[in-house]
Amino acid sequence: MYQKNQNTNEPSNKLSLDRRNDGVLISKSQSEQRLTAGQHIPVLLSEVLHFLEPRKGEFYLDLTAGYGGHAKEIMERTFQPKQAVLVDRDQKAIDYLEQQFAGKKPEIIHQDFASVVQELSSKGRQFDIILADLGVSSPHLDSASRGFSVRLDGPLDMRMDQSKGITASDIVNNYDEAKLAEIIRRYGEEPRANRIAREIVAHRPITTTQQLAKIVASSAGWRSGSKHHPAIRTFQALRIVVNDELAQIEISMPTLIKMLKPNGRIAVISFHSLEDRMIKRAFADEAGDRYDSTIKLLTKQPVTASDAELVFNPRARSAKLRAAVKIKKKGE
Numbered sequence: 001m002y003q004k005n006q007n008t009n010e011p012s013n014k015l016s017l018d019r020r021n022d023g024v025l026i027s028k029s030q031s032e033q034r035l036t037a038g039q040h041i042p043v044l045l046s047e048v049l050h051f052l053e054p055r056k057g058e059f060y061l062d063l064t065a066g067y068g069g070h071a072k073e074i075m076e077r078t079f080q081p082k083q084a085v086l087v088d089r090d091q092k093a094i095d096y097l098e099q100q101f102a103g104k105k106p107e108i109i110h111q112d113f114a115s116v117v118q119e120l121s122s123k124g125r126q127f128d129i130i131l132a133d134l135g136v137s138s139p140h141l142d143s144a145s146r147g148f149s150v151r152l153d154g155p156l157d158m159r160m161d162q163s164k165g166i167t168a169s170d171i172v173n174n175y176d177e178a179k180l181a182e183i184i185r186r187y188g189e190e191p192r193a194n195r196i197a198r199e200i201v202a203h204r205p206i207t208t209t210q211q212l213a214k215i216v217a218s219s220a221g222w223r224s225g226s227k228h229h230p231a232i233r234t235f236q237a238l239r240i241v242v243n244d245e246l247a248q249i250e251i252s253m254p255t256l257i258k259m260l261k262p263n264g265r266i267a268v269i270s271f272h273s274l275e276d277r278m279i280k281r282a283f284a285d286e287a288g289d290r291y292d293s294t295i296k297l298l299t300k301q302p303v304t305a306s307d308a309e310l311v312f313n314p315r316a317r318s319a320k321l322r323a324a325v326k327i328k329k330k331g332e
């Protein structure tokens with residue numbers, strides 16, 4: 001799979017895919033991804049390369065470049081890092097990308113991607129390859145001081161961009177009970193939202209992630225047979241609100257499709273059903289057999305990680321990849 005192309009000595013994008021009983025496509029073997037393991041292991045890397053099919057000279061936009069795992073492999077195949085735009089709203093990720101790609105000189109932007117997409121689009125920029133690998137990175141989850149982890153003790157922050165915006169603490173300690181319950185129900189899809197919100201309000205002020213995790217666990221209880229911490233859904237809800245995550249996707253998707261060049265490919269990896277539903281809908285709005293369709297779906301069902309990938313990257317467990325190719329501009 002990661003052998004060099006025998007004719008050109010270039011890295012190959014080829015991937016052998018299997019179809020599971022439920023129709024989801026998975027790669028046959030992904031053990032070579034261990035080679036790229038660093039701080040953050042890129043999820044579904046073989047599948048991303050398969051669907052994005054990077055080719056020499058192509059223009060690449062990475063909306064969530066993070067620790068450059070996907071970006072490195074894609075830029076190695078386009079041979080044009082200077083034509084790549086790498087975006088992240090996290091300063092630590094930006095520092096890492098600047099160091100990692102210092103000699104290659106891609107355009108690196110510290111900004112939320114919804115703002116970047118509007119700006120690039122207003123300048124008429126077009127791309128052959130667009131990737132969004134949504135959500136948080138492993139360094140976010142592994143560093144207690146960022147406040148994302150349900151298992152490590154840290155401040156209730158959860159901002160991807162720590163230079164601005166409200167923190168999880170602002171929400172937990174200031175929102176009224178009804179608003180808290182609504183957030184936890186809607187963005188955490190948590191059936192026990194009312195009880196959790198009541199307990200949060202009763203225990204204020206709450207200053208640390210462990211304090212919050214314990215309050216949620218004692219009010220929601222461990223579900224029988226579940227391996228997941230009972231506060232995971234509440235943490236997800238807070239994180240989504242703190243970073244305005246769904247609005248970022250909703251605002252950007254239609255413009256991203258417009259920014260694709262003819263035959264350009266877009267891939268989006270999401271990590272929970274709220275995101276996946278939005279991406280599915282945004283693609284469906286532009287795809288199909290209609291006279292005005294602008295894209296063709298490359299994945300009818302979302303692609304998920306193989307058992308082989310999950311062995312060395314359990315965080316890929318909830319990843320879902322959807323991809324599409326541009327067939328024409330609107331109105332053509």
Ligand SMILES: C[S@@+](CC[C@H](N)C(=O)[O-])C[C@H]1O[C@@H](n2cnc3c(N)ncnc32)[C@H](O)[C@@H]1O
Pocket residue numbers: 040041042043063064065066067068069070071087088089090093111112113114133134135136137138160248
């Ligand atoms: C799952 S990681 C991406 C990892 C990357 N593909 C790699 O291989 O290293 C997601 C990254 O996207 C960034 N991010 C999430 N939402 C963002 C947004 N709306 N705008 C810009 N960056 C965002 C996070 O800060 C994080 O670094």
